Amino acid sequence: MTDRPNYITPAGFAALRAEYQHLLSDERPKLVEVISWAAGNGDRSENGDYIYGRQRLRQIDRRLGWLAKRMKAAKVVDPAAAPDRTRVFFGATVTIADEDDNQLILTLVGDDETDARQGLIGWGSPFARALRGSAVGDVRRVALPAGEKEYEVIAIAYPPA
Template identity: 65%
Template sequence: MNDRPPRFITPQGFARLRAEYEELFAVERPKIVETVSWAASLGDRSENADYLYGKKRLREIDRRLSYLAKVMKAAKVVDPATQEQRDTVRFGAIVELADEDDNRRVVTLVGEDEADATSGLISWAAPIARALVGAKVGDERIVRLPAGEKSYEVINIRYPSQT
């Protein structure tokens, strides 16, 4: 039985994964294969840097392609712009938070494979996101972090608009 939660992802996140897959598969991998073939034709491969590096890079690309294919197959694309209940924090919400010292930050709840904390994109499975799901403006939520508990107030909730 599969007890793993769904692998939610936004349409933009899915498009980025697909673009990376296509770039690796159609552009970068063929270039490396060509380099490896050329280097192999030179004879002794044991000290041939182009050959050795190319084979190593080819393995890295193949691993990444396999990973991306698995992620895309398991992905459940959810468009936050279609969220009907816009007054509650759900997947894809853009949430403005204030901590106890009134330090504010804006976070967007996204899929695990598109999270980038430095850009404010946090995985919906992260502790802060789990604490926020279901919250409304004005709600205070306690987030349990390794460094201790931290309290946040939800200042604003919005979702991307439909295009």
């Protein structure tokens, strides 16, 4: 964990909380029941249900601990309440174009809610850092694995207030 704030959208925080609740109140109790049943069957050294159940229980407990830490450190920011909608800040959906006029639509979200397939990029990513504070018409240089590339900001949108 770093000392940076864990910015997250309200939807992202709700997703973390829903996963936490599901693991804690649904999956974990069912697994404990299976482990108890398997333990009652005798020899645990070759009992697949017991061994797998204990491994899965450790995975769930680690995930619950991680989710609890992330939710505790979360700073929920509602992009719909952005005061300046003319610049790229947290929660903005940005349309950018490269030199060949290939367009990308990206939304800057919390690092815990990134999904590149849906165009959701983490606030702390190099791409997002390059776009922060830019306005329509600004050209920004982004360091990519294949080398640096320039993108022009075409449009900026925020969720409705």
